[in-house]
Amino acid sequence: MLHHLVFTVLFLLGLYTVIYKNNLIKMVIGLNIMEIAVFFWVIAVSDTGKSVPIYHLNKFAASFNDPVPQALTLTGIIIGASTTALLLTFIIELNKFADTIDSNKLEGLNE
Amino acid sequence: MKKFLVGLLFIGLAFLLLINFAELPEEKLITFSLSDYYIGFGLEQTGALNLVTAILYDYRGFDSLGESTVIFAAVSGIVLILSRKMLPVSSHGLSFIVKRTLGILTPFIALFSLYVITHGHLTPGGGFQGGVILAAISIIFSIVYGSAFDYKRYSPELKTTFETGGALVFIIIGGLGILFDGFFLDNLDFLTHSPGTLISAGSIPLINIGIGFKVGAGLAIVFYSMIQKTFGEEF
Amino acid sequence: MLPAVTDNNLVQIMIITGILVTLLTIIYAWKKLKKNKIYFVMLTIIYLVSFIIVIGTDKWIVFLGGWEFVTLTTSLMFAWDDWKLVKQYFLIQFAGSSILLYAVLVIINNGYAEVGIINSTFLQNILIVGLATKSALFGFHFWLPAIYANSSGLVNAISSGWVVKLGYIILLKVIIPEQGNALLFYAGILMLIYGGVKALLEVKLKVLMAYSTLSQLGLIAIGIGSGTVYGYYGAVLHIIIHALTKTGFFINLDDIINKSGTQNIYELAARFNYSLFKIITIFGFSFSLSGVVFLAGFNSKYLIKNSLPGPLLLIIFYLGGLLTFLYTLRLLYWLFIFQGKQKAFLLRLNNYKINFSIDLFINIPILLIILLLGNYPDLLNYWLPALDSFSFPLGSGIGETILYLLVAYLILEKLNWVRTKEKEYLEIDVLFNKIEVLLNKIGKASLKFDTEKIVEHYFLRGIYKLSGKTHDFIYRSFSDQLSWIPLFLALLLAWRYLV
Amino acid sequence: MISISILLLIIIPLVVAFLIPLLDLYNKLLRRYLVIIGGVIEISISIYIIISYFSDLKAGKFFLTYYLGGWGPPFGINLVMDSVSLIFSSLISFALFFIIIYSIGFIGHHEGKYYVLFFLILGAMQGAILTGDMFNLYVFIELLTVTSAPLVAFKRNKHATEAAIKYMFYGVIGGLFFFVGVILLYFNIGSLNMAQLAQHFAEIENNMQLTIISIFLIGLLIKIGIFPFHFWLPKAHSACPSSLSALLSGVLLKVYLYIFIRLFWIVIGFEFLLEFNIASFLVYLALVSSLFGHVFALQASDIKRMLAFSSIGHIGMILAVFLLNTETGFYGGLLHIISHLLMKTGLFLSTGYLLQYTKSNHIDDFAGVGHQNKGIFVGFILLTLSMIGMPPFIGFFSKWYIIMAFLKIQHHFGAIVVVLGSLSAVFYYLRFIAKGYEKIKLSASDLKNEIYNRPILSVFYREKLVTTVIYIFVGMIILTGFSFRLFELPLQEGIKELINPQNYINLILGG
DSSP: HHHHHHHHHHHHHHHHHHHHOHHHHHHHHHHHHHHHHHHHHHHHOOOOOOOSSBSSSSSOOOOOHHHHHHHHHHHHHHHHHHHHHHHHHHHHHHHHSSSOOOOOTOGGGOO | OHHHHHHHHHHHHHHHHHHHHHHHOOSSSSOHHHHHHHHHHHHHHHHSSBHHHHIIIIITTHHHHHHHHHHHHHHHHHHHHOOOOOOOOOSSSSSSHHHHHHHHHHHHHHHHHHHHHHHTSSSSSSSHHHHHHHHHHHHHHHSSHHHHHHHSOOOOOHHHHHHHHHHHHHHHHHHHHHHHSTTTOOSSSSSSSSTTSSOOOHHHHHHHHHHHHHHHHHHHHHHHHOOOOOOOOOH | OOOOOOOOOOOHHHHHHHHHHHHHHHHHHHHHOOHHHHHHHHHHHHHHHHHHHHHHHHHHHHHHHOOOOOOOOHHHHHTTTTHHHHHHHHHHHHHHHHHHHHHHHHHHHHHHHHHSSSOHHHHOOOOHHHHHHHHTTTSOOTTHHHHHHHHHHHHHIIIIIIIIHHHHHHHHSSTTTTTTHHHHHHHHHHHHHHHHHHHHHHHHHHHHHHHHHHHHHHHHHHHHHOOOHHHHHHHHHHHHHHHHHHHHHHHHHHHHHHOOOOOOHHTTTTTTTTOOHHHHHHHHHHHHHHTTTSSSHHHHEEEEEHHHSSSSHHHHHHHHHHHHHHHHHHHHHHIIIISSSSSSHHHHHOOOOHHHHHHIIIHHHHHHHHHHHOOOGGGGTTGGGGGGGGGOHHHHHHHHHHHHHHHHHHHHTTTTTTOOOOOOOOOOHHHHHHHHHHHHHHHHHOOOOOOGGGGHHHHIIIIHHHHHHHHHHHHHHHHHHHHHHHHHHHHHHHHHHOO | OOOOOOHHHHHHHHHHHHHHHHHHHTTTTTTHHHHHHHHHHHHHHHHHHHHTHHHHHHOOOOOOEEGGGGOTTSSSOEEEOHHHHHHHHHHHHHHHHHHHHHHHHHHSHHHHHHHHHHHHHHHHHHHHHHBBBBHHHHHHHHHOOOHHHHHHTTTSSHHHHHHHHHHHHHHHHHHHHHHHHHHHHHHHHHHHHHHHHHHGGGGSSSSHHHHHHHHHHHHHHHHHHHHGGGHHHHHHHSOOOOHHHIIIIIIIIHHHHHHHHHIIIISHHHHHHHHHHHHHHHHHHHHHHHHHHHHHHOOBBHHHHHHHHHHHHHHHHHHHHTOOOOHHHHHHHHHHHHHHHHHHHHHHHHHHHHGGGGSSSBGGGGGGGHOOHHHHHHHHHHHHHHHHHTSSSHHHHHHHHHHHHHHHHTHHHHHHHHHHHHHHHHHHHHHHHHHHOOOOOOOOOHHHHHHHHOOOOOOOOOHHHHHHHHHHHHHHHHHHHTTTTHHOOOOOOOOHHHTTTTHIIIIIOOO
């Protein structure tokens, strides 16, 4: 239950930041908070208190946590990093043209 | 008024999300689920101790191909958007002591990254993680020695070659799978030693190496694109 | 019980008439057009093929496709006059097509997979509404005068002569002769009277002809809608005769208008020294239109008259007939007889140049057909087998004609041959102007409507701004746009409590 | 039937994309040959699949699959091609091949990166269509976002960059919701294979099913651009070079539609949408979106923006007609997907060419374009005629079947929206056509201004190539209009699959 709560709070915090902050960089940060909330939640839910899914050389543990969500999260993180990099690039570029990263001052974002 | 409404919306949304997600069942519906299969047969079938790596590069290798393609695409996009050719000479770098220290430290960082890359199938880590460390070398170089130094030493062409080369290695290894075993991205039979040794797990370490260099070069390119300065616009 | 027309026969006779009418127009086009006439002929041939498809097919999709092609080709024909007309005509006709498409699909979904008899008044009415714009049914006729006033007689001949009749031909196939359709019937009566009155008061020659078309279409509608075989046959006959007459009429009038440069019938009054044949031709056409005995128009009108059920309707019908006489006589009077205050002598020196090819290839055949059909209606027996069994009482016909002529003459004399003022705006403009006043917040200046600008103006002022306002209402700031996401998410997550 | 050709559909574009930067280091001119070779290979694989499995298709048992890494369906990733995917996949190969040829004459700068991203999009689209694995689908969706966003910003001005930022924000949020959906499916069922998920979805408890459906809906509606989430679409589709607009508006939206169809008909099963009463709500949402798209298009004074709005209108229409869940609905929807793909791609390509003569995309600058290049403008008019649904173009027939589908279940609102849509389309297209035929007189200084102020992408070389491509699309809409029954076979097979998803499950898991 706790991880659901944390997920909800983080996710909505991120969503709020994306929607109601005017600074584009902060909006990207909000996006990242959302992503991280999801990743955290996936890992937390899949953690059933068992061992890390790696066979040690000598002792073969009896039970592992589910490795699949971890693999999926890894993929998700990398994709998230790529999109963040791309977004930041656009913001750098936009700053060059408009001299601002305030979404309020960028009329073009509204249309 | 608007703030109040927004607050109400978000509190309501939080409540709804919590209710909806709290119903997540503890147990999965399928008795013999994906994870049971991977845990049960993972070591036997792939030879990788690290099950996450086994999933990433063997069972779901195609995902990783897509994933590295995402990085490749992001790098291409960033280069496309920020291609300005001129690099600012940020400074002459930091002081001599820092430079010297880093000079001594660099091989170790590189070694560590190589370790992470090559031991992906044995310990936590792998191509992506090691690649990031590799990229870190390049980034620290530009901070400590000034950006021009690294730029001269490892030209963008070299980085591009590494990046695309890494991606191609992935596909070539996948293609070899067709030749040897009949399926794309099939785990190659050679290089399989007993599980737990460095040379084991078939093609997983090879893919790891390819991806490691690809990610390292890619992130370095991203970094250098972003610190480039504007000198007018050329098309 | 009289034998009904089979579908096959109907299709044949209609296609033959259509081809005949189209050929006549092609001859005129070849004579008249100066540039790109080969394109016009190609367009006409495509039009020909597509209306044959429309009449002949029994698949709804082919029917509709063919009809859209008719629309496209006819609107492109306006390009020889004005591109703006193309736009206007296309817009109106496409709107009509859209309604028709809807109606047809409703009909298909009610189990009538093929073009043929529809045994449900409701579906018939839907089809009639669908066809309304295209066939200029009462209430949807507004485009007819406005478009005709500004286009050349060539396209008018095609449009008035044949295109507006396509809808009625389909209705002939769809409506059961013995049952008829009340909606169509009463719409027809309205059209007959309204068109007649309007034509009587009109000054512009082409607009006059447009309203005359409307009133004649009303006759056809009465025939189809009456629900007797008499009316049905009358409608078939009247479609054929009216097609020929109107085509000839428009071609001749266009020639006159081109030579004089005006459409105003008062200015046209006794402008030329017409040849005798010309006068005979136009008199013939007019009399056929109003149903003088021995001419073909009499037969069809007689049949339609016979189909009427009650005395009240009969009186209305007679009134309609009288109106036809009134406006044709008035037209003839202003064209040929009136000499009044004009400096007639000088003007009459203008000899009307005789256009032999028009007389030879268009007028003579049409006149011949009218005369033949008027005296020997059983010539069409092969297609309309029941014509044999009708008897056309010439005696009462002569009497009626004389009565009509007398009454009409007396009325017109009394009214001083109806001298009305030329209207500044056509009624479509008045209509739009009223809407404009209602929506006066949208438009700032009280712009005068100009027929050429109806569509553009209305589009720009009305729809454009309205949609612009909607756009601005929906498109607010970026954060408001993004706010839809949590709102929608909340809606969906709370769905189980809402539904 | 296991076949490697469907794998090649994905791998070939990726290989081409990876090779281009290497080739650029060596010789930049070779790039174009590589690009054309890549396109030819891609389209020939599609043709090969159609020809060699035509007998299967005829017999109604067309089904290709490929096991990646040799791992069988529930445990590894598998690629699947059935009749629906065949339609989409071959259409994409076809359209993209011609867009590539068009680009060769059109894109002036940064060609290398353009083609890299272009081929990555091609690979990602094929991947998203062919994959049979839920998470793999997510990866490809993200790949689509990441590859298309830089291309949206390709023109590198303020407008384009803003568009890209907006596109990315919506895209990333949509992708994130999709990710959560996939994870929820995994946590509940314990599998990622579409067939297995479909098999077991009914066993999840009711409330959880609704949650999963909601999360997926948000993600996908954002991607498709349905009304409350359409804000990114017109800007993104109008800011990029026209070849890209053609790709995004003409092709990419259909891929997302395909994903929607695959998800809600095969994986989740449409009966659940009906059970929770979401289906009818979605129909109305899509129709309202369609209406809004057409209304917005009426006021757009930027031609590409107008075309993008019209896309919203059409996509909403297609989605609504699919959500009716009837056979006629599927037929009309699939046919309209084909026709809209051909029409919109062609329209954007021809518009892109015509805009070479103007200073901006604004309607005022569009004046007199029709006189500048008569041939292309006639093509443009023919395409718009198809767009508003005139016979004999294919637009008429697809419109016919869509209205038919609505009326068959007495859904009059939908039918009226479609009719109104095509009616308003006449208005907004006529506006531009009339403007294009307007006669303008340029003074000498105007002319000079005109020439020097042309956009950067003004590339007039290879005019014939570009013209040919546009006429191929015009020809296609006429050809398919006369013979739209050609698609009867795959369409009917596809409809069978959508109506009976159990068949798909059996073929993957049982075979």
